[in-house]
Ligand SMILES: C=CC1=C(C)c2cc3[nH]c(cc4nc(cc5[nH]c(cc1n2)c(C)c5CCC(=O)O)C(CCC(=O)O)=C4C)c(C)c3C=C
């Protein structure tokens with residue numbers, strides 16, 4: 001049977017998503033969808049919705065839109081641009097490596113292109129089997145589980161949903177750890193080695209961890225494996241958590257407090273910061289780390305904070321994604 005005659009298998013590649021543009025109304029629409037998700041904000045709706053609509057969606061969109069404008073690229077949101085390049089790169093490698101046709105579609109949990117649009121694209125291509133792959137190395141209910149929830153919600157209305165498989169994390173994958181280590185070594189070759197390496201992960205509320213979210217354990221495992229791969233001692237690096245949102249305690253140590261304290265210290269002059277939990281650069285890396293936290297460190301007396309880019313569309317990153325997908329498709333292709 002020729003390749004064209006075979007039923008294709010689908011891959012729905014997903015990430016968080018971004019606003020459609022950097023206008024305040026577009027950012028409000030995006031934040032409304034994001035922050036209405038009860039996996040992200042689990043507070044009682046009668047308490048949360050008045051706060052969301054009354055306070056947060058009134059004041060935050062304008063401020064966030066300004067921040068998005070500082071990172072926006074010619075073709076749009078960095079997160080979406082890199083995700084599109086990842087999808088194109090994976091598609092090209094799968095086409096070259098497999099006999100069975102595989103179609104890779106992009107779907108964002110919030111905003112566009114949506115998960116619904118991605119699933120419909122795969123349906124239109126004739127896929128009856130779909131692998132859902134959220135591009136988060138560490139599992140959290142706030143990111144991975146909500147992606148699977150959304151897929152189920154969309155498929156509830158379909159007369160014949162596809163058969164599904166899922167990838168729910170890849171925190172320990174040797175190709176992932178290897179690509180992170182390569183990116184650090186290349187940064188060191190180009191800029192020299194700073195006094196400290198910070199591995200900064202997006203935080204979540206501590207309460208979610210008490211309720212069973214394994215996310216910080218996943219972050220710790222990635223950090224330990226990466227440190228071993230780079231031959232780092234306990235004092236050469238530090239794990240921090242960024243992007244705190246709201247009043248309750250989040251995972252600690254907080255990156256911003258650490259950068260302020262290190263800026264004031266006498267023995268730390270330079271810091272390299274990387275974000276292993278972000279498969280693509282985005283607002284939270286390009287604005288919050290490369291701009292905001294660099295200022296916290298340097299304005300408090302630090303010499304230089306150098307940001308190590310996310311793995312984005314590096315070939316070793318695309319290769320790792322492609323291999324993971326092939327492993328997960330065993331028996332289907
Ligand atoms: C990588 C993993 C992520 C986890 C875990 C996560 C949890 C989480 N996030 C918020 C609140 C916000 N996050 C925002 C942006 C944002 N978050 C992630 C990833 C994770 N979030 C990414 C990749 C991005 C960037 C999106 C982009 O378009 O570039 C924002 C929006 C931006 C802003 O207004 O500041 C909020 C808000 C919570 C509450 C949470 C867990 C409970």
Ligand SMILES: [Fe+2]
Pocket residue numbers: 202243
């Ligand atoms: Fe977030």
Ligand SMILES: [Fe+2]
Pocket residue numbers: 243283284288
């Ligand atoms: Fe942020």
